[in-house]
Amino acid sequence: MKRNKVVYIIVALVIIGGATIMYSINQHYKSSKIAIQKTNSVQANKTKLVIDTDNKDVLPKNFRTTKDKINDEKSKDIDFTGLSDLNISGSGALSEKSLAMVKEKIGDKSIIDIDLRQEDHGFINGIGISWFGKNNQANKGINREQIISDENSNLDKISKDKHVKFDELPKGKSLNTVKSIDNPESVETEEELAKGLGMSYLRITVTDHEKPLDDQVDLFIESIKNLPKDTWIHFHCRGGAGRTTTFMSMYDMMHNAKNVSFEDIINRQRLIGGSDLLKETNKDEDKSRVEFLNMFYKYCKDNQDGYETSWSQWIKNNGEQ
Numbered sequence: 001m002k003r004n005k006v007v008y009i010i011v012a013l014v015i016i017g018g019a020t021i022m023y024s025i026n027q028h029y030k031s032s033k034i035a036i037q038k039t040n041s042v043q044a045n046k047t048k049l050v051i052d053t054d055n056k057d058v059l060p061k062n063f064r065t066t067k068d069k070i071n072d073e074k075s076k077d078i079d080f081t082g083l084s085d086l087n088i089s090g091s092g093a094l095s096e097k098s099l100a101m102v103k104e105k106i107g108d109k110s111i112i113d114i115d116l117r118q119e120d121h122g123f124i125n126g127i128g129i130s131w132f133g134k135n136n137q138a139n140k141g142i143n144r145e146q147i148i149s150d151e152n153s154n155l156d157k158i159s160k161d162k163h164v165k166f167d168e169l170p171k172g173k174s175l176n177t178v179k180s181i182d183n184p185e186s187v188e189t190e191e192e193l194a195k196g197l198g199m200s201y202l203r204i205t206v207t208d209h210e211k212p213l214d215d216q217v218d219l220f221i222e223s224i225k226n227l228p229k230d231t232w233i234h235f236h237c238r239g240g241a242g243r244t245t246t247f248m249s250m251y252d253m254m255h256n257a258k259n260v261s262f263e264d265i266i267n268r269q270r271l272i273g274g275s276d277l278l279k280e281t282n283k284d285e286d287k288s289r290v291e292f293l294n295m296f297y298k299y300c301k302d303n304q305d306g307y308e309t310s311w312s313q314w315i316k317n318n319g320e321q
Contacts (some may be wrong), residue, residue, distance in 0.1 A: 066272060
């Protein structure tokens, strides 16, 4: 009997010891994961103030519209149903004059500027500037309201200091035409610039290279679902590629998912000048964005109530994400 008790005690101690070790390993893993996430967030938010665009009378980088003529040879197997009926365009970063050129190009329509940039940015004497972080992912993990507040504070500081010095990025990632500006005549947010040109404005904060967060998708849908039919939407990010193509594709899906395949919608956005979102890549964020777009297509195809059911609610009901 005593021998059995000793055995039981030894077994119990082994089990308790093993559980303690497993708990410690699990806690260490969680702590390490949190530390890595914090490190990545800090690295993304170490920023440099750079020039994105000179203030010139030219259309912004990668400008395109859904009414552009497409090369027949490249498009022969793709369904373009409904594309030219969409009043949308896309581009890269803006300047005061380039946004005015967009307005001139679009013509006499009500225009809404949908700004997809999560990173702080603004305009000094009409020049487009931004605070560039690692992989252009500044402000990752910060909510929209805080981003807008911080951006306003940064621009206010430039106004008060009456001096701004610009950093330079390698490999053409910034324009290095101006080293500094003293006594700037104007310092504006993009909202101020757009409204000054008679446009409406909507800020959707999206991390570059990644899928949009659910709350920003909800904001986008709620903001545009009841726009007057003749309203023109101009989407833009920094380069006019990933984020802009993503949201132009989403808008296309909202109007055409019931009649056009997922692949054709993505490919026709590529053919008018967007990025190839279906291109095979080993990057997790690219795969995640394609998975999101696939789900968003299903959401649009399922829609029966004029998008009164939000994206977040649909995802919850369908047990996804």
